[in-house]
Amino acid sequence: xxxxxxxxxxxxxxxxxxxxxxxxxxxxxxxxxxxxxxxxxxxxxxxxxxxxxxxxxxxxxxxxxxxxxxxxxxxxxxxxxxxxxxxxxxxxxxxxxxxxxxxxxxxxxxxxxxxxxxxxxxxxxxxxxxxxxxxxxxxxxxxxxxxxxxxxxxxxxxxxxxxxxxxxxxxxxxxxxxxxxxxxxxxxxxxxxxxxxxxxxxxxxxxxxxxxxxxxxxxxxxxxxxxxxxxxxxxxxxxxxxxxxxxxxxxxxxxxxxxxxxxxxxxxxxxxxxxxxxxxxxxxxxxxxxxxxxxxxxxxxxxxxxxxxxx
Amino acid sequence: xxxxxxxxxxxxxxxxxxxxxxxxxxxxxxxxxxxxxxxxxxxxxxxxxxxxxxxxxxxxxx
Numbered sequence: 001x002x003x004x005x006x007x008x009x010x011x012x013x014x015x016x017x018x019x020x021x022x023x024x025x026x027x028x029x030x031x032x033x034x035x036x037x038x039x040x041x042x043x044x045x046x047x048x049x050x051x052x053x054x055x056x057x058x059x060x061x062x063x064x065x066x067x068x069x070x071x072x073x074x075x076x077x078x079x080x081x082x083x084x085x086x087x088x089x090x091x092x093x094x095x096x097x098x099x100x101x102x103x104x105x106x107x108x109x110x111x112x113x114x115x116x117x118x119x120x121x122x123x124x125x126x127x128x129x130x131x132x133x134x135x136x137x138x139x140x141x142x143x144x145x146x147x148x149x150x151x152x153x154x155x156x157x158x159x160x161x162x163x164x165x166x167x168x169x170x171x172x173x174x175x176x177x178x179x180x181x182x183x184x185x186x187x188x189x190x191x192x193x194x195x196x197x198x199x200x201x202x203x204x205x206x207x208x209x210x211x212x213x214x215x216x217x218x219x220x221x222x223x224x225x226x227x228x229x230x231x232x233x234x235x236x237x238x239x240x241x242x243x244x245x246x247x248x249x250x251x252x253x254x255x256x257x258x259x260x261x262x263x264x265x266x267x268x269x270x271x272x273x274x275x276x277x278x279x280x281x282x283x284x285x286x287x288x289x290x291x292x293x294x295x296x297x298x299x300x301x302x303x304x305x306x307x308x309x310x311x
Numbered sequence: 312x313x314x315x316x317x318x319x320x321x322x323x324x325x326x327x328x329x330x331x332x333x334x335x336x337x338x339x340x341x342x343x344x345x346x347x348x349x350x351x352x353x354x355x356x357x358x359x360x361x362x363x364x365x366x367x368x369x370x371x372x373x
Binding site: 013 | 329
């Protein structure tokens, strides 16, 4: 970490500044995927236990976000996308982010252990450690595969939700993890193709810079193929069913078609139409993940009425 | 006559205080409800106490 002292001593933070340290937008995705993981599990938790489990998984994710903002304050100040975050904009101090991150990490792990089980709490502790230490402090600035590693941290919530309900890891939980894990890199590499300068300015090694843009295009295609195989494979487990299979087939045909177009294009063609295909791929990938997990949720909710699942 | 000037600093401090208060009260409430759910859903805890209690064990098996 490089020392940053942007804090404006005349400014006293409002409560919302501390909330912003927890990356609420990331938290909403965590809440959704963890909820789906928990609902799709074959064991039903009491509603209060389920609510608590989701809440503390989300707080754990927020805590790791705060630790990330504490460590990355120097690069956040350089990038357009992150300039207005609480630390670089002077609304809070790095120490406040560190304190909040450490305190909420401990609280969330302890409370998830008490509300659900210690196996799930262990996974949450590992996820926070993985995101804050392995990704943020160690590998983000060291390797162009940073997105792959960061993606793993974001992929854990449905697995933790599943473990909170069942107490153990199963193939379904691993596949839900693997789907988000494989989805993340092509999503961000597509973004890096049309948002050129941000990561360069911050000297974060992105694949587009270290290995070139044609290689990045190839990587997007390879990951899209792996992601599609996993997404369709998930349909044939206990969390899948006809609804999920149809959704997966439609979405993955679109993704593969776009990934193939991205791979075939060169920079001249892409610049000529202002990265139209890359932008479309990025936008659709946001919807892609949401729709897949929504389909898993639909299968789980319809199962009691004989409409979801394979039976 | 008392001087009552509301500065921006007061407004910000109040926002912090109310936010923290709401979080703490919600947390206490959640822990209380969670404890009640855990206690009422655990079943006859006494049956698994340190001292063997055949009467209770029979009750559980029935």
